Amino acid sequence: MGIKIFLPLLFTLFYSIGQAQSVIKIGLIADPQYADKDTRGSRFYRNSLDKLDSAVSAINREEVDFTVMLGDLVDAGPKDLAPTLLRLEKLKEPVYNILGNHDYVDVEDGAHLYKSYKMPNPYYAVEKGEWLFILLNTNELAEYSTRAGSGQREAxxxxxxxxxTEKRSNDQPWNGGISITQLKWMEKQLRKAQSASKKVIVFTHHPLYPENGLEALNNREILTLIEKYSVVKAVISGHHHPGNFASYKGIPMITLEGMIETSDENAYGVLELDEHQLDLHGEGRMTSRKIDF
Structure with a gap:
């Protein structure tokens, strides 16, 4: 083979390898809401353990970089947490939890709940390659997560x-919001990502958009911040079990289907990210989506 032919082929090979390495794969699970109690309506609480087993096995086969669990791992607080964590521990790669409103049931001090869920902090960020993943705690300001008489309860x-006063429909006991401190922390993360030319995905339990009564209490403040930074490529949430999708000023707002619903149909997915595209492969009830940036 002549040198003039060999060099372009070599360049193409290295370019292709670089492209393959730039793909990030993330397992996604939302709202298992396991509890050792009887079925109510469309919520089959005990069945979530088998669903978690199936999802973990499938996600392991996909060789993901990590998995994000988007809240409501349990239905009635930490008393049912042990068997669910046991399932998540079978994941070959790290799992990053965020808290949902059901995770706080019968919790005396919500400020320290994150430790039970093996989280580094109530809200945090994860870097991987050219991406920054921001995991918010949209339960920070809620009646169920704060102590009576505390500054956060007053907030x-x-x-x-x-x-x-504004007659918003999201002033519900199962919704929460984020503090000014968390909002400032988030802006710091976005500035850092923008300076480093990193792309960002934001994960939340409560959706930010569309507004249907299940959105975070101060979703508009969070959205106002997000829209300032073009590095944000999507927001992915749980909480609304049927799932949802909307675009907010060009930013995809994806709400994942909840695992708890139905007796035997599962809901989980694998998200593939590269420089130009988000590709969500949904399994069971989880909707597949392919979105170009």
């Missing part, structure tokens, strides 16, 4: 009073 009350 929640003030926020909720504003929503009532």
């Amino acid at each position: 929640w009350k003030n926020l909720n009073d504003v929503l009532k």
Whole structure:
């Protein structure tokens, strides 16, 4: 083979390898809501353990870089947590949890709940390659997550009073919001990502958009911040079990279907990210989506 032919082929080979290495794969699970209690309506609480087993096995086969569990791992608080964590521990790669409103049931001090879920902090960020993943805690300001008389309970009350005055439909006991401190932390992360030319995915339990009564209490403040940074490529959430999708000023807002629903049909997925595209491969009830950036 002549040198003039060999060099372009060599360049193409190395370019292809570089492209393959740039793909990030992420397992996605939302709202298993396991509990050792009888079925109610469309929620089959005990069945979630078998569903988690199936999802973990499938995600392991996909050789993901990590998995994100988007909240409500359990239905009635940490008393049912042990068997669910046992399933997640079978994942070959790290699992990053975020908290949902059901995770706080019968919790005396919500500020320290994250430790039970093997999380580094109540909200945190994960870097991988050219990506930054921001995992928010949209339960920070909620009646169910704060102590009576605390500053955060007062902040929640003030926020909720504003929503009532504005006649918003999301002033519900199962919704929460984020503090000014968390909002400032998020902006710091976005600035860092923008300076480093990293792309960002934001994960939340409560959706930010569309507004259907299940969105985070101060979703509009969070969205106002997000829209300032073009590095944000998508927001992925749980909480709304039927799933949902909308575009907010060009940013995809994906709500994942909840695993708890139906007796035997599962809901989980694998997200593939490269420089130009988001490709969500949904299994069972989880919707597959392919979105160009």
